Amino acid sequence: MPRLVIIAAICLAAVQAQASVLWRGDFESNDLTQWTGLEGLLSRLTVVSSPVRQGRYALRTELRSGDLASNGNRNELVSTMSITEGMEEYYAWSTMFDSSYPSAAAWQVFTQWHHSGCCGSPPIEFDVNGETVSLTSSARSPAVTLWSTPLVRGVWHDFVFHVIWSSNPDLGLVELWYDGTKVLAAKAWPTLYSGQTNYLKQGLYRDSSIQQTGVLYHDGMTVGTTLADVAPQLVPGPSPDAGTPDAGTPDAGTSDAGSTPSKDLGTGFQGGGCATAGPVSALVMAAFALMRPRRRRS
Numbered sequence: 001m002p003r004l005v006i007i008a009a010i011c012l013a014a015v016q017a018q019a020s021v022l023w024r025g026d027f028e029s030n031d032l033t034q035w036t037g038l039e040g041l042l043s044r045l046t047v048v049s050s051p052v053r054q055g056r057y058a059l060r061t062e063l064r065s066g067d068l069a070s071n072g073n074r075n076e077l078v079s080t081m082s083i084t085e086g087m088e089e090y091y092a093w094s095t096m097f098d099s100s101y102p103s104a105a106a107w108q109v110f111t112q113w114h115h116s117g118c119c120g121s122p123p124i125e126f127d128v129n130g131e132t133v134s135l136t137s138s139a140r141s142p143a144v145t146l147w148s149t150p151l152v153r154g155v156w157h158d159f160v161f162h163v164i165w166s167s168n169p170d171l172g173l174v175e176l177w178y179d180g181t182k183v184l185a186a187k188a189w190p191t192l193y194s195g196q197t198n199y200l201k202q203g204l205y206r207d208s209s210i211q212q213t214g215v216l217y218h219d220g221m222t223v224g225t226t227l228a229d230v231a232p233q234l235v236p237g238p239s240p241d242a243g244t245p246d247a248g249t250p251d252a253g254t255s256d257a258g259s260t261p262s263k264d265l266g267t268g269f270q271g272g273g274c275a276t277a278g279p280v281s282a283l284v285m286a287a288f289a290l291m292r293p294r295r296r297r298s
Contacts, residue, residue: 021229022089025079025202025221027057032077038203040075041067045203051217053094053156058219061110063204065211073210076203083113083165083198088173091161092230093202093221097128099154102212105130109205110216111159113191113198123198124163124174124191133157135176139167139190147176147184156219160231162186167194177234 025034027047032038038045044062052058063075083089095110112125123139134148158179166172172191176184192198202218224230 020225022223022225023079023081024223025077025200026055026219027059028055030057032059035077036080037078038076039078039201040069040203044075045077048217051096051156053096053158053217053219055220058217059203061203061216061218063206063214065208065213068208072205073208074203074205076201076205079200081199083192083200085166085192086171087165088225089163089165090224090227090230091163091200091221092159092224094156094158094219096156096217096219097151097153098215098217101151101153101214101216102210103131103151104207104210104212106207106210108207108210108214110218111202112200112205113163114201115193115198116196117193123193126159135161135174135184137174137189137191139172139193140169146174146187146189147178149178149183156217160227160234162227163191165191165198167192167196177231180234 023034027034030047032042032045032047040063044064044067046060046062047057048060049057059077061075063073065073067073067075069075093111106129108128109122109125110128112122112127114122121138121143123137125136125138127134127136128151131151132148133151135146137144137146158177160177162173162175164171164173167190169190170188172189173186174184174189174191175186176182200223202221204214204216206214222230228235
């Protein structure tokens with residue numbers, strides 16, 4: 001077997017061993033059974049084969065004025081897996097707002113991590129207001145917009161959300177990639193309410209004053225423990241000059257303050273691919289040792 005093929009196989013096996021996808025709600029079952037349940041009308045939450053972002057199926061969510069459930073205007077799917085203090089997770093999914101999606105100057109939540117308590121806004125949510133999409137947190141009062149971008153209809157948008165769940169503002173963390181670009185650097189932030197847990201909901205939930213019908217699509221929801229689990233394309237590859245100091249830069253090794261995460265993540269693949277330190281490097285070195293031509297004894 002060619003040497004490069006052997007090395008690639010070892011790398012792939014090592015990376016797969018480290019990966020840990022916790023759950024998928026990507027509708028590839030061609031139904032809603034990946035999710036625990038729903039709040040709203042089943043007829044408004046339909047699995048479709050077009051449009052899709054990945055695989056063969058996606059979810060079409062429709063919400064009309066008067067679609068009431070759990071004391072609100074909503075049609076949402078629910079995953080009741082309990083999210084507790086200290087958990088670290090990566091979420092990846094795609095959402096497309098239909099070209100007919102209304103412009104309404106009122107809150108509209110399309111993905112949320114709801115608290116176990118009965119009332120009030122969730123500690124973390126993705127929402128729309130008017131012509132703006134945002135990541136909002138009510139874990140501090142008043143609620144804070146952590147990131148926002150203009151609403152663009154008719155195209156798929158990719159979200160990758162890294163979060164450490166904690167009610168402690170020094171231990172919780174949020175980080176976000178949008179359409180393949182990091183838009184929110186790792187930021188220390190409370191992500192749970194004290195003494196409570198969270199669970200995931202996706203669909204559409206909005207202010208009951210909105211009269212127009214809203215249609216959007218969700219696809220590909222995946223939850224993992226590393227960025228490589230849910231969005232391997234975002235894991236940076238090894239630098240061509242990794243390990244070689246830049247003699248022309250006096251302060252080499254000092255990060256740009258504008259791009260430095262506010263805390264050390266300590267998780268995930270440090271360099272991506274087989275440059276990752278630890279078991280992967282050890283396996284690669286072993287492979288080279290085994291395949292190196294041996295000197296013939298005289």
